[in-house]
Amino acid sequence: MSLDRPIAPDPYELLPAVPTFTLTSNDLDEGQPFDATFAHGSVGGENLSPHLAWSGFPTETRSFVVNCYDPDAPTPSGFWHWNLVNLPVSVTELARGAGAADVHGGFHVRNDYGTLAYGGAAPPAGDRPHRYYFAVHAVDVDALALTSEVSNAVVGFNLTFHTLARAILVATYQVKA
Secondary structure (H helix, E strand, O other): OOOOOOOOOOHHHHOOOOOEOEEEOOOOOOOOEOOHHHEOHHHOOOOOOOOEEEEOOOOOOOEEEEEEEEOOOOOOOOEEEEEEEEEEOOOOEEOOOHHHOOOOOOEEOOOOOOOOOOOOEOOOOOOOOEEEEEEEEEEOOOOOOOOOOOOHHHHHHHHHHHEEEEEEEEEEEOOOO
16 A cells, blocks of 8 residues: 655756766666565665666866665654765775775764664555655865764755756665565
């Protein structure tokens, strides 16, 4: 039984438009369901972050932020699954499972599970498929002046003023009733 509520808008359509670049994955396909490997342990998943690779970002890029957001979560604020901040510009790929710890000089902001890591999908059983927006933001500074203690909203606020371009891959996940 699906929760009776409207479909949330694309969260990035609500922000100022920026150019795009390419985000690919060996683990995710655009618009398609992903494997339980990338789902949270609470729904039988392995809680591993997927492989991600990006290219074609602006030459003036100085760092990256990688995140994953579910706008379909039954909350007014959606659900932040991942926020990896201040990756050096030399990092253009993350291996499967890289979201388990701070990597390549970047750091994690607490996800909505309360952990400083990737937290896999765990939509309510029986709800329609949820969309998971995996995004890489090309940033115009070497490091956003943030710490791991800030909220995901603060990261998003800072990104609004420092994003040169953005790459997005949207995949889905559903837990059957």
